[in-house]
Amino acid sequence: MRRHTQKTYYIVNEGEFGLDRNGEPHHWWPAPEAEPRRFRFSRIDPTRKGPRLDSALLQELAKAMTARSDSPDGDIPAGFTYLGQFVDHDLTMDRTAASLGEDVTVDELVQGRTPAFDLDSLYGRGPRHPEDKRFYQPDGIKLRIGTTALVPGDDAGVNVNRTGFDLPRAGSGPTKRDERAALIPDARNDENLAVAQTHVAFINFHNRVVDRLAAQSVPSALLFDRAREEVVRHYQWVLRHDYLPKIVKPVVVEDVYAHGRKFFEPTTAGGPATMPVEFSVAAFRLGHSMIRDAYLWNRVFDSPPNLQGTLFLLFVFSGTSGTLSFTNDPADLDEPNFGDNLRLPTNWIVDWRRLFDFSEFDEPFHGPGVNMARRIDTLLANPLHALPAGSFAGIEQGLAQDDVQRNLAYRNLLRANMVELATGQQMAELMGEQPLTADQVRTGKGGADLGQLPRELMNQLVENTPLWFYVLREAEVNDGHLNGVGGRIVAEVFHRCMEASRYSIVRDPEWRPWLGRGEKFTMADLLLVAADGKLENLNPLGDKP
Numbered sequence: 001m002r003r004h005t006q007k008t009y010y011i012v013n014e015g016e017f018g019l020d021r022n023g024e025p026h027h028w029w030p031a032p033e034a035e036p037r038r039f040r041f042s043r044i045d046p047t048r049k050g051p052r053l054d055s056a057l058l059q060e061l062a063k064a065m066t067a068r069s070d071s072p073d074g075d076i077p078a079g080f081t082y083l084g085q086f087v088d089h090d091l092t093m094d095r096t097a098a099s100l101g102e103d104v105t106v107d108e109l110v111q112g113r114t115p116a117f118d119l120d121s122l123y124g125r126g127p128r129h130p131e132d133k134r135f136y137q138p139d140g141i142k143l144r145i146g147t148t149a150l151v152p153g154d155d156a157g158v159n160v161n162r163t164g165f166d167l168p169r170a171g172s173g174p175t176k177r178d179e180r181a182a183l184i185p186d187a188r189n190d191e192n193l194a195v196a197q198t199h200v201a202f203i204n205f206h207n208r209v210v211d212r213l214a215a216q217s218v219p220s221a222l223l224f225d226r227a228r229e230e231v232v233r234h235y236q237w238v239l240r241h242d243y244l245p246k247i248v249k250p251v252v253v254e255d256v257y258a259h260g261r262k263f264f265e266p267t268t269a270g271g272p273a274t275m276p277v278e279f280s281v282a283a284f285r286l287g288h289s290m291i292r293d294a295y296l297w298n299r300v301f302d303s304p305p306n307l308q309g310t311l312f313l314l315f316v317f318s319g320t321s322g323t324l325s326f327t328n329d330p331a332d333l334d335e336p337n338f339g340d341n342l343r344l345p346t347n348w349i350v351d352w353r354r355l356f357d358f359s360e361f362d363e364p365f366h367g368p369g370v371n372m373a374r375r376i377d378t379l380l381a382n383p384l385h386a387l388p389a390g391s392f393a394g395i396e397q398g399l400a401q402d403d404v405q406r407n408l409a410y411r412n413l414l415r416a417n418m419v420e421l422a423t424g425q426q427m428a429e430l431m432g433e434q435p436l437t438a439d440q441v442r443t444g445k446g447g448a449d450l451g452q453l454p455r456e457l458m459n460q461l462v463e464n465t466p467l468w469f470y471v472l473r474e475a476e477v478n479d480g481h482l483n484g485v486g487g488r489i490v491a492e493v494f495h496r497c498m499e500a501s502r503y504s505i506v507r508d509p510e511w512r513p514w515l516g517r518g519e520k521f522t523m524a525d526l527l528l529v530a531a532d533g534k535l536e537n538l539n540p541l542g543d544k545p
Helices: 055-063 081-090 106-112 176-180 193-215 219-245 250-259 277-290 312-315 329-336 408-418 425-431 438-443 455-463 467-476 486-499 524-530
Strands: 009-011 015-019 026-027 041-042 074-076 162-164 307-310 372-374
Touching: 009 277, 009 307, 015 524, 041 277, 041 486, 055 408, 055 455, 074 081, 081 193, 081 219, 081 277, 081 524, 106 162, 162 193, 193 312, 193 524, 219 250, 219 307, 219 486, 250 307, 250 486, 277 372, 307 312, 312 329, 408 455, 408 467, 425 467, 425 486, 438 455, 438 467, 467 486
Parallel strands: none
Antiparallel strands: 009 015, 015 026, 074 372
16 A cells, blocks of 8 residues: 655665665665666756755654744645645556566566556546455546545434445455555545545546536447546646646746746656655655644534644544544554444545635625634644554554654654755755855744754855755745746646646647636636536535524
8 A cells, every 4th residue: 555655765876875774864776677667866967966965854854843833824725735735646556566477568568667646546547447446436538436425413414324425435345454545546636624524526527527528428448548637637627727836926926827937847748747745855845844633624624723624633533644533543543443434534625615715606605704724834833743553554653652753843854864865955946046045044033043053053054055955945935826936847747747748738829628617717716517416516515504
């Protein structure tokens, strides 16, 4: 079962990077026959590698970044945090992961292990694949969808099973963990409830697109392929015109899409892309700083501070990090067979109007208010200092709750150290960007407080700032949006991965959306199409009287 962490990185022309038995960075070359079977990472500039920093610095920096949760709200609706996580899993989905014993060519292996915006985490290898057809309904056209489990009691809205609002689940197996397993190509999309509900929305979106195309008399033999093409193109449109300009300064996005890439594979057009570690290990981990401690989730869980969708409970009510069964004890999540629920309880269905802005739509679709993501800066929500072990395949390790390896910031920084990632200063020099000053690195603008960092560690940080921390500090001093180094990396990689996709709005610039509001198509439009235009599907639990 895949997790969101990466144990090793195969970097093209450099070999494998990982940790040895003592937890120290280690580098080796894989066997020649194994090389094409590795997911293909790269460097934006292979000549720029950073020094490996002291473990003490990484630990102290991680503690400072997760010490408190008072980062202010930004101006980005909170749903985009988890759309970003869904995107990350799409880009790093290995289409050949279950094909290692099959007869496939080297070209097929390489293509299957390169990133592209083609929703492999939703579709897998398609309904015709003997293993992946289990993700599809019997017609081989629509995707399977799950049913929530009623919650006994007087609340008629939740005391009912609701089909279409949970991931499809195995429902059988030797353990409860097996029974809870989501029947989707990438189990990482069930590691918290918010990304799981995002995946559910994309399942419903695909199925509604199938309905629209069938009504246009598209032959059944062509229906799946046509539907996938339209879903992928509309998804890319949302990323290009709705998501990217929210997280990256729009002027940077417009420059990249109008004039092309300057640094990442600038002369390549089409064909398989690689995944630069500067993006995967650093710049696109911006979303970790956007995570809130708690969400006003739906009409049931909307009363702070005690009855709301806390970040801990979003882990609990997932099948990968949690057990779909209520608990307040983090230790229960280290026991994957804890609890009785095998499906998502109905009272945890999301009200999408609370995560995305529907103010441009008619009055019935306006919600009670939108949760806003935290400002992009160097602070992470405090619960991220101790991840559930299931989210990083750590159950077998038996880690104590206070082990630093559970700290998400530490895991990010350690991963960068492992691959000798270029520093923020090195990337600023490469891109001709004005580097952050020493004072900006030290103090930022209301982010992580590094005042307790020993002088020798502070000097090391200022001279060789880890790229992930640098990108977040850069956003912090630019009003919570990626700019400079971080903005350029993210915009260029998005452009390349759209260009490399089987269906591409970059290679077909004349294409325009035909669903929702046409060219104004946003994530809110996508959710409305997924809901079949019905408020009761967008917010199935309704509002409080």
